[in-house]
Amino acid sequence: MNDSALTPERILDAAEEVLRRYGLAKATVVDVARFLEVSHGTIYRHFPSKAALRDAVAERWLHRVSTPLAAIAEEQGSAIERLHRWFEQLMTLKRQKVLNEPELFATYSAIAQEARGVVQAHIAELVSQVAAIVESGVSSKEFKVTDPQVAAKAVFQAMVRFHHPAHASEWSDPDIDTDFAQVWRLIVAGLVVGELMV
Amino acid sequence: MNDSALTPERILDAAEEVLRRYGLAKATVVDVARFLEVSHGTIYRHFPSKAALRDAVAERWLHRVSTPLAAIAEEQGSAIERLHRWFEQLMTLKRQKVLNEPELFATYSAIAQEARGVVQAHIAELVSQVAAIVESGVSSKEFKVTDPQVAAKAVFQAMVRFHHPAHASEWSDPDIDTDFAQVWRLIVAGLVVGELMV
Numbered sequence: 001m002n003d004s005a006l007t008p009e010r011i012l013d014a015a016e017e018v019l020r021r022y023g024l025a026k027a028t029v030v031d032v033a034r035f036l037e038v039s040h041g042t043i044y045r046h047f048p049s050k051a052a053l054r055d056a057v058a059e060r061w062l063h064r065v066s067t068p069l070a071a072i073a074e075e076q077g078s079a080i081e082r083l084h085r086w087f088e089q090l091m092t093l094k095r096q097k098v099l100n101e102p103e104l105f106a107t108y109s110a111i112a113q114e115a116r117g118v119v120q121a122h123i124a125e126l127v128s129q130v131a132a133i134v135e136s137g138v139s140s141k142e143f144k145v146t147d148p149q150v151a152a153k154a155v156f157q158a159m160v161r162f163h164h165p166a167h168a169s170e171w172s173d174p175d176i177d178t179d180f181a182q183v184w185r186l187i188v189a190g191l192v193v194g195e196l197m198v
Numbered sequence: 199m200n201d202s203a204l205t206p207e208r209i210l211d212a213a214e215e216v217l218r219r220y221g222l223a224k225a226t227v228v229d230v231a232r233f234l235e236v237s238h239g240t241i242y243r244h245f246p247s248k249a250a251l252r253d254a255v256a257e258r259w260l261h262r263v264s265t266p267l268a269a270i271a272e273e274q275g276s277a278i279e280r281l282h283r284w285f286e287q288l289m290t291l292k293r294q295k296v297l298n299e300p301e302l303f304a305t306y307s308a309i310a311q312e313a314r315g316v317v318q319a320h321i322a323e324l325v326s327q328v329a330a331i332v333e334s335g336v337s338s339k340e341f342k343v344t345d346p347q348v349a350a351k352a353v354f355q356a357m358v359r360f361h362h363p364a365h366a367s368e369w370s371d372p373d374i375d376t377d378f379a380q381v382w383r384l385i386v387a388g389l390v391v392g393e394l395m396v
Contacts, residue, residue: 154380158356166364182352190388 006038008046008056015057023103024110029053051114058115061108062122065093066129073129079137080188083155086133090126091162091171091180098168109165127152134191144194151191158187204236206244206254213255221301222308227251249312256313259306260320263291264327271327277335278386281353284331288324289360289369289378296366307363325350332389342392349389356385 014035018027029050033040047053072086098105112119131152137143145151161167162180170176212233216225227248231238245251270284296303310317329350335341343349359365360378368374 150380151384153377154384157359157377158381158384160359160365161355161362164364166362167358179351179355182348183356186349186352186356186388187384188388189391190384190386193387193391 006036006042006046011036011043011046011053012057012060015053016061019057019107019111020101020104024107054111055115055118058108058111058118059122062112062118065090066122066125068093069126069129073132079133079140079142080192083130083133083137083191084184084188086130087159087162087184088180094163094165094168095171098165098171105165105168109168112165123156127156130156137191143191145191146194155187155191159183204234204240204244208234209241209244209251210255210258213251214259217255217305217309218299218302222305252309253313253316256306256309256316257320259309260316263288264320264323266291267324267327271330277331277338277340278390281328281331281335281389282382282386284328285357285360285382286378288357292361292363292366293369296363296369303363303366307366310363321354325354328354335389341389343389344392353385353389357381 011032015027015032018031018035021027022031029043030040032053033043036043043053047056069086069089072082072089075082097108127149131149134143134145134148134152134155138145138148143151161170161183162176173179209230213225213230216229216233219225220229227241228238230251231241234241241251245254267284267287270280270287273280295306325347329347332341332343332346332350332353336343336346341349359368359381360374371377
């Protein structure tokens, strides 16, 4: 490949393909360079270290989750309905990934374990989307919480079974949709009534 | 050791010590027999297979969690206060185990992965304890839920971050007690108000 045609995006495509073929333990920057028919020095001009490339791969993967969710957070209309749809979409996106390509999902989960900073930024982004929906629900008098940011973090954590990769093996359980619905009902009731002095 | 003095309890003590020393991958029934100075045939008279011994070890370990919690479930008094204390105690018990003996905790978590039936029975037992507290809260008019069993399962799942071993690495996070308190506030508000038609 002509070096000047090499964009970060093409390197990330190649890195994903290499990860798909070899897995995280065996994949190297040299494999990515070989796949693109460039020298590994060329890769390093775009990503100064293997860790930088790994983080960029993780970041792009996580954006594929956060971008469609951001669209829901920015919509108008009932906050309750949007928050429900937001969590359903989050679970659907994760579940599709694990069911369609279980090995790639495992690889990306392993990458995420190493790219802690990227994952923390991703979670902060998701919680801020939830906070935006909760805040609009407070404005529309659907929700009665004093601190939307705090409530958003609590909701996100209470739904953890339905989005955290550590629970991926539970997502093929036939009861999972019922479980999701029941936890959701409990949580939305909590948001509607707000904090109680108990 | 005199074979007739060999109780299942002593075998389980020995098995736990062997697991502590060698870990799950290396520990064998022969190691347990050697530790007790009996033949491995003697062990098999009490536990017909390695899987049976493994399940009994897992069961006893999980009873150390469920037994003190059962006491809280059976107490009188405010359901809200007891339910809060029940989940605090669950988190405290798990956290102590992981902080005091991280390797043994990892070993037991690995055993639990294999002893699925034992773990399922344990979870069913814990959910039924939560259901008993929720039911008493419905009687005392503290909670307004139509099906305490369904609500109990939802509450247990919404609190999963604070008791499932997959989240053990998060339990040393300095924010974990605040997170627990915020998720709890959301959930208890949901139980107090009951299911909403939303």
